[in-house]
Every structure is written in structure tokens, then in C-alpha cells.
Amino acid sequence: MIRTAQDDQRIVITGIGLTSPNGDNLPEYRAALLEGRSGVDNYHIRYVGDTLAGECHFDELKHQKRKELRRGTRAGSVGVYCANEAINDSGIEWSGIDRSRVGVYVGVTEHGNVETENEINEIKAFDYDTKVWSHHHNPRTVANNPAGEITLNMGITGPHYTLGAACAAGNAGLIQGAQMLRLNECDLAIAGGVSESIRTFGIFAGFASQGALAEHSEPARASRPFDLDRNGIVVSEGGCLYTLERYSDATRRGAKIYGELVGYAMNSDASDFVLPNPVRQATCVNLALERAGLNASDIDLVSTHATATPSGDIQECAALRSVFGDSGKTLINNTKSFIGHAMGAAGALELAGNLPSFDDGVCHPTINVDNLDPECELPGLVINESRENCKIKTVLNNSFGMLGINSVVIIQKV
């Protein structure tokens, strides 16, 4: 069991730093979700050409010098922005913090593709002479890069690493942070996920070859989970990092608490490279519920992973149907319909967009559902318009990825 009466084993969220295609902080992002504002736009990338994507527009120079930007990676920059914003939001007096007790745990879907493609493109102009291959390539492509750039920028000397967890990575980062706090490996965790994936043509080309890249004449309507006319994924970039603290530490300093991580689980499908497995997804959800000491009926809102691929959406709905039944008490929504699939950041970002519902009592909808796929019909699904005056105290957040990796977190209002 995760849940315990001991306050130093209870883990709470005290700060949120994020950048999304439709907002660069939580209030902006939440407002966009409630107003039905998408962040998906036309996009061009080498070799693939014109396509669609969710691109972030945060101020890169807010927390980094030009030289840091030049030397580092986009994922690193997203991470640095989110980490600094999370610390600022937490109200922690950063100058007084023992930075050897701060841990950085960043989920990524992939890392290194962008930088490698850039270098290959660069040496192409020199007839593939590897003597002009950049000495920055290795520090940019090591798998810990995005987390490491955060420690360099903020002078953090505690542990840092990334968690490669495909599109389950955002939740995985959050879970890792909580675990490290419980193990007393750190006193403050900066945890979540980031993605720079729209900078690599390979992601787009790969989804296109798989028949899973969204196309639509209106970019804002391209990401359509649960809709019969969906035709694939909109790739996005983004980041969302949380400050996690022990409940005892947070209350001692009078911190604002967004919610408590009362349950989590990760498991593996062991069935297919790409296709999800609803039985294993349901097992993961049930395990998180069991660890939280909750029943399915205690969950007020499920934030789905659905990416707008036919098989993925249907499988997740089957998993949810098996856990939550047909009562309709539990509301269900989807954030990718607004921002596309932010890959390594998706789980963390999608959770963040729903946390304000604890206070404002609003469940943002899944947009772009013109013709609901009957196989995705769930009684609690909130479609196209927000549901107001809801009592939301517990949110369950799904995040799944390729190679059959599943992650679920449950956050409860404190």
C-alpha cells in the first residue's frame, strides 16, 4: 500500500511549471482548456514537409542565457523553463535550499533524435565529412541531458536523471520523484516530463508510415480522440514539471498544496510493440486504486491517454469500461484533443490541466468529437463543452506508451 498515516510518507504537489502549445503557465493553460482553445497549428519540418504540430512559445531567455540555449537542447530548454517556473510557483525560498537534497526526475519519450538529425544534416553540406561533426553532440544526446541541463542551470547537486518511458514518461517522472522522497534520497523533487519531439522529422515520418499521423484542413480540429473521423496523432512539444514534497515538509512551511499523490502504478503489456493491451491497462488502473485504498467509484475524473488512433482509443475505453462500469459517476475527459500528443510531457501536462478542477469545480471537455465512435462511448465522457458545478476531489491520470508501458497516477485534493 502506498497510502500511510505517516505525514513524511505522504507526497504532495506544491508547484507547477509548464509550457504547452496553448499556454506557458497553469492559469493560461487552464483558461485555454476551458475556452476550447487548441494549440495545434500548421508546421513544417525537413524532409516531411508541411504537417501539423503543437509548438510551444515560452520565453526561452527568461531563465537561460543565449549561450546556454546555443549549447543545450530544446528538451533541456523546456526543462529549464519548467523547473524554474515550478520552483517560483512553489513559493520555496530557493536561495535557502540545500541543493544537494534536490532531485530531478524527468520523463522523456525519446532523446537524441533531434540532435543527431541536426548533425547529419550539417555534415551533409560537407559531403558527410565527420571532421565537422560537433563536439557538442555527445553532451546533447546523452539520455540524462534534459535533467542535467536543469541541474546546471539551477545549481542543483542532488541526483538527476531522465526516465525513458515512451509516452507514459510524464507519469513515470512524477512517480519516480515520489519514490525518491519516500526513500529519503532527496527532500524536494522536481519531477514530470518534457518533449522536444516536434524537432525530429523521424517521429512524423514514423507515424506517417504507420498510418497514424493526423491530417486535417483546420489544424485546431486535427486532434480528435474518440471521434469516428479521427485519423491519427498530432505530435506536440511541451513540458510540465512539479515540485513534490513530503506532506510534513509542505505543511511546515505553509505551502500551497495542489493535491496529494495518493496512488500510482506502472506495469507492462508484454504483448505488442505498438498495440495497447486493455487488460493490462485495466490491471494498472486497478493496482493504482488498490494502493490508494480507493474504489473506482471514488474517482471523480479520469484524464485519458487517448491519442486519436482508432485502436488506442478503443482499447483504453475498453479498459476504463471494465474498471468504472456504466454508472457515469466518474467523469472522463481528454486533453490531447486541445494540444495534441506532447509525448514525454503528455502525462504530466494532462494531469496539470485537470488539477484546477479541485477548486473551480469544472471538468474541461474532450473537444473535436463530432461523431462519437460507438466503441468509445462511455457514460461519463465529457464532450465538447465543459461540465460545471462538479465536485472533483480525486483525479486519475492515464499515460501509456509503446512497447506496452502503462502508468497511472491518482491525485486527491488535500
Next chain:
Amino acid sequence: MTAAEIRDEILNILEVIAPDEDLSNIDDSVNFRDQMELDSMDFLDIVMELRKRHRIQIPEDDYMELASMNSTVKFLEPLMKDIAKA
């Protein structure tokens, strides 16, 4: 390239690799490292930019010649004398 043109080229490279620095008052006789934030990776960037822009290969043993503007220009003059300014 003349010595003055080589100096301009080095300044241009420094603007790229050290974009936060004010290069308007650079002292040509003082080591770069003593008047701006440059580390070993930045010096490799200078070497790489010269390689990319002008196909100049600088042996590792000669990297120390790039310490200041004066020493850099002096070292590069014979290597770049036949290169036309772009």
C-alpha cells in the same frame, strides 16, 4: 585575408559562440578567458568554425595559439593569407 580581416572573422565567430558577451571593448593583448566566459568547449567551437568556414585544420598542439586575439591573428595569418574575404 589581411590581419584586420582575420580579426573581424574571429570577432564574428566569437559573437556566435559567446552571444551574451560585449565584444566592443575586447583587448587584443589579453587572453580571451581573462575577459569573457569561455571554456574548452568554446575554444573547440572556434576551431570547428574555422574548419567549417575555411577548411582550416588546426592541430591540437596549436590550440594554445588561440589564447588571445593577437596570438590568434598572428597564428592564422600564414594559414589564411590565400583565403579571400567572403
